[in-house]
Amino acid sequence: MDLEEMEKRLTYLEDLEAIRALHHEYMFRLNNRQWDDIVESFTEDGTANIGHHGLRKGKAEIEKLFKERISQMNAGKFRDAHNAIDPVITIDGNTAKGHWLMYIMISDPETGNALRWTQGRHDCEYEKVGGKWKFKSVKYTRPWPIEPESVPKD
DSSP states (O other), X not given: OOHHHHHHHHHHHHHHHHHHHHHHHHHHHHHTTOHHHHHHTEEEEEEEEEGXXXXXXXXXXXXXXXXXXXGGTTOSSOEEEEEEEEEEEEEETTEEEEEEXXXXXXXXXXXXXXXXXXXXXXXXXXXXXXXXXXXXXXXXXXXXXXXXXXXXXX
């Protein structure tokens, strides 16, 4: 392996780790209800299609989605804890695609008891902007798994 090949491999591994870190930070911010930080993790022309909320295009619509809709979900008695695991990520230069298995635990903060778990899938596209990875698109599908003929093709 020559130096150029090693540099390509190193860049790929660094990008892979940066995308994983972006996604983990997104989950952390979602759990902590840090809506401004979540919005900043999207490209200017990014899209979000989160469950029954429908497709939102651009940062302004994504901001409204998180601040006006998602912030109100379980805002009272219950809290959600989001976890994304088992990523499958492919990188092509400054763009990438990935899908993650996502678990959401809904709990009662007064007792700390888990009330229920849900499972879904995050399908994402990423773009490197100014040397930093951001979400180009996020789609959350639930329930997961779904019927085999309905599985999105990567």
